[in-house]
Amino acid sequence: MVKLDAKNEILLDFHKNFHPKTIYEGYSTSSIYIPMRDGVKIAIDIYLPEGLAPDEKVSSVLMQTRYWRAVQLRKPFNYMIKSLSKKDYIKAFTKYGYAVLSVDVRGSGASFGYRICPWSEDEVNDDKEIVDWIITQPWSNGIVFPLGNSYAGTTAELVAVANHPAVKGIVPMHNEIDPYLDIAFPGGVFNEWFVKSWAHFNDCLDHNSKKGLGLLAMLILKGVKPVEIDKDKKMLRNAIQHHASNLNVYDVGKNLIYRNDHWEDKTIEYFSVYRYKNEIENSSVPMYYWGSWMDGATSNVVIESFLTFKNPFIGIIGAWSHGAGWYSSPYAMSKKEVIPNYEFQYGAFVHFFDACVKEEISSEKTLYYYTMGEETWKKTDVWPPSGQIRSNWYFSENFAISNSKPTDKIGFDNYKINFKATTGKKCNRWYTQLGGYPVIYKNRAKNDQKLLTYTSPPLKNDIEITGYPIITLFLTSTYEDGAIVAYLEDVDEKGNVYLLTEGHFRLIHRKVSDKEPPYKIVVPYHTYKKEDTLPLKPGEIAEISFGLLPTSVLVHKEHRLRVAIAGADRDTFVRIPSEGNPTITIERNRNNASFINLPIITHK
Numbered sequence: 001m002v003k004l005d006a007k008n009e010i011l012l013d014f015h016k017n018f019h020p021k022t023i024y025e026g027y028s029t030s031s032i033y034i035p036m037r038d039g040v041k042i043a044i045d046i047y048l049p050e051g052l053a054p055d056e057k058v059s060s061v062l063m064q065t066r067y068w069r070a071v072q073l074r075k076p077f078n079y080m081i082k083s084l085s086k087k088d089y090i091k092a093f094t095k096y097g098y099a100v101l102s103v104d105v106r107g108s109g110a111s112f113g114y115r116i117c118p119w120s121e122d123e124v125n126d127d128k129e130i131v132d133w134i135i136t137q138p139w140s141n142g143i144v145f146p147l148g149n150s151y152a153g154t155t156a157e158l159v160a161v162a163n164h165p166a167v168k169g170i171v172p173m174h175n176e177i178d179p180y181l182d183i184a185f186p187g188g189v190f191n192e193w194f195v196k197s198w199a200h201f202n203d204c205l206d207h208n209s210k211k212g213l214g215l216l217a218m219l220i221l222k223g224v225k226p227v228e229i230d231k232d233k234k235m236l237r238n239a240i241q242h243h244a245s246n247l248n249v250y251d252v253g254k255n256l257i258y259r260n261d262h263w264e265d266k267t268i269e270y271f272s273v274y275r276y277k278n279e280i281e282n283s284s285v286p287m288y289y290w291g292s293w294m295d296g297a298t299s300n301v302v303i304e305s306f307l308t309f310k311n312p313f314i315g316i317i318g319a320w321s322h323g324a325g326w327y328s329s330p331y332a333m334s335k336k337e338v339i340p341n342y343e344f345q346y347g348a349f350v351h352f353f354d355a356c357v358k359e360e361i362s363s364e365k366t367l368y369y370y371t372m373g374e375e376t377w378k379k380t381d382v383w384p385p386s387g388q389i390r391s392n393w394y395f396s397e398n399f400a401i402s403n404s405k406p407t408d409k410i411g412f413d414n415y416k417i418n419f420k421a422t423t424g425k426k427c428n429r430w431y432t433q434l435g436g437y438p439v440i441y442k443n444r445a446k447n448d449q450k451l452l453t454y455t456s457p458p459l460k461n462d463i464e465i466t467g468y469p470i471i472t473l474f475l476t477s478t479y480e481d482g483a484i485v486a487y488l489e490d491v492d493e494k495g496n497v498y499l500l501t502e503g504h505f506r507l508i509h510r511k512v513s514d515k516e517p518p519y520k521i522v523v524p525y526h527t528y529k530k531e532d533t534l535p536l537k538p539g540e541i542a543e544i545s546f547g548l549l550p551t552s553v554l555v556h557k558e559h560r561l562r563v564a565i566a567g568a569d570r571d572t573f574v575r576i577p578s579e580g581n582p583t584i585t586i587e588r589n590r591n592n593a594s595f596i597n598l599p600i601i602t603h604k
Helices: 089-094 121-135 151-162 179-184 192-206 215-220 234-243 249-253 273-283 298-308 342-357
Strands: 027-035 041-049 058-065 071-073 098-104 140-149 171-173 221-224 287-292 313-318 366-371 376-380 388-396 400-402 412-416 452-455 463-467 470-477 483-491 497-506 542-547 551-555 560-566 583-587 595-601
Touching (some): 027 089, 027 121, 041 121, 058 121, 058 151, 089 098, 089 342, 140 342, 192 249, 287 298, 298 313, 298 366, 366 551, 388 560, 400 452, 400 560, 483 551, 497 542, 497 551
Parallel strands (some): 058 098, 287 313, 313 366
Antiparallel strands (some): 366 376, 470 583, 470 595
16 A cells, blocks of 8 residues: 555546647537447447548547437527536547547437346447447547446446457446446345436436426426437437337336346346456456445445456546545535546546557556545555454444453343434435435434444544455344344544445345355355345344445544444335334344454554
8 A cells, every 4th residue: 555645636646747738629529320230220429529630540439328328408508508517528538639439328318229127238249339330430540448437337348348459448437347236236235216216217218208307407408319310300209119118127126135036037147247257358458447435336346346357457446426526525524526626537537548559557456545534545556455454343331342352241232123214315325326416424423323333432543444344243133134234433522423334234145155256355255146045033143244335534533433233224225124123132242242343554
C-alpha cells in the first residue's frame, strides 16, 4: 500500500504526466441501423469530431446501453438543451479526437429484437458484428475501446468475449460480475425495491413511454430518438412492437430464492460475467475498472475482478455515488462535487486508451483506492493490501465489543426483529444504483434504537479499516428462516453515528461451502444453491458467518466502533419471513463467542 496524495490533489500516479490536448471543438451526428446475423436491426448513433479530414482516421469509443442511446426532445427544449448528460461524454471524447458510437442494445431503444434477460447470448454475440462494422467505416483506424457505466459497464466488459483484435482496452464502470449477489440478491436477500423499480423503468423505456420516468421527463421528452432515415417513425413503432415480448425482470425475480432457480429455461449464471471468465482472459485485453465503496456492491466487483482475471488490470475505487456522480464519503452530510471531477475522469480514460495503443499498460495489476475519513488516495498491487492484519472484536455484556474473548459460561442477548428498520429512501447505496442519487447516510443514532447494537470503548488510536469485515454470529431464532443485516458504524464524541459499510445474509444459505467459487473471493463462500439450503431449527444454536461489503476508512481516536444488527431493511429489501415476528438470540459466551473480524491496516 502506497499513499499518493496526502493533500488530496487527486493525481493518481498513472495519470500524473498525461495532459491530453483538445484537438476539435465540436462534433457531427448521424444515425443508422446496422443488421445483425439474424436480421435484427441495431440502432447506432455516430459522433465524429467536427472538421475531421476525409482521409483522417480515428479510434472509436463504443458505448452500448439499454437506456435509450439518445432522446428526442419537445419544443422548445430541443433548441435549449443539446445534451441531457451531466458528464457530456460525447464532447469529452470527440474533442480529443475520438469517434463515439452510442448503441441501443437489441430489444431496447430504437433497436429491434426482444430481451429474455439482461446480457443474453444474442446480445453478447452482437458485439463482434458491431465492432466489425465500426472498423470498416472510412473514418475508423481499426481501434475500438468499449466503455460504459452500470448496465453499459457490463456490456463493455462482455465485448472482450469475442476476442476481437480491434478491441485494445475496456472500461467497465460501476457494474456487476455476479448479478445475483452484486445487485439482485445481496447475501441471498431479494433487493426488492431495486429490481421492481428497475423493471418498471425498463418497461417504460421499452414501450417508449415517459409516464414512469418522472414529471420532468414527461414535460421535455418525446421519447427515444429514431434513426435518421426513419422520418415517419414507422421503423421505431415496429421496434417497439418487438419489445412487447421483453421479459419483466421483477415478474421473474420475485419468485427466485436460489442462485440455480430457473430464469425461464436458464439460471442467473447464464447472464453473469463470471460465466465468460476464460473468454475474457483469453482476450488479454487491458481492463480499467471503476467502482465505489458507497455504490451498491461495485467496490466488491472491482476487488473480485482484480483477484479473478489475469488480464492487465487497473482498478479505481472511490467514494462516490453510482457512476461517480457525487462525492459520497459517510462523513459528507451534503452533496459535494465529485472527486476527481468529470474533466479528470474523462482525461483518465483518454490516457488509458493512449497507453493501450502504445502498449504501455503493465502486465502487473494495480488497484487505486480512496480511504474515507483520511481523504487520501492509495495504491496496491496485491489484495489484501500489505500491512493488513485481521482483528477479532467480540460481542460482550452491556452491549459492548472488545478484543477480549468472553469468559462467562452464559451470555446472550435477545432481539425481536423490528421490521420498521431502514437505511432510508433515495439516498442509500442501493437507491443510487437506479439514478445516480447522492449517497447520504444521515446520523444513524435514531435508527440504531431499532437495532441490536454493540459498541466499543473510545479508541486509543486512529484505526484504518481496509478490506472485508467478516461477522460470525452464534444465534438461535424462533423461525426457520430470516435475514440478518449487519452494519459497521463509527460513533464520534458527540454521539453522531456514521455508516461505514453493511452486509446482508439470508439465514437458509448459512452452509459454508468447501467447493471452489466461480470467481475469487476472500470471505466465507456460500453457494446460494437449492441443494445447499440449511433452514434453522428453532431454538437450536446455528453459526452464521458472512462477509460485509468492503470499505476503506480511517476511524479517528476517541471515536467508537459499533456493530448494529438488524433483521430487515424495510424500504429496500424483501421482508423475511413475509409474516410473523421472529426473535433471535445472539450468543456471546466462551463456548459460542459472536464477533466481527476487522481488516486493520497498520501504519508505520
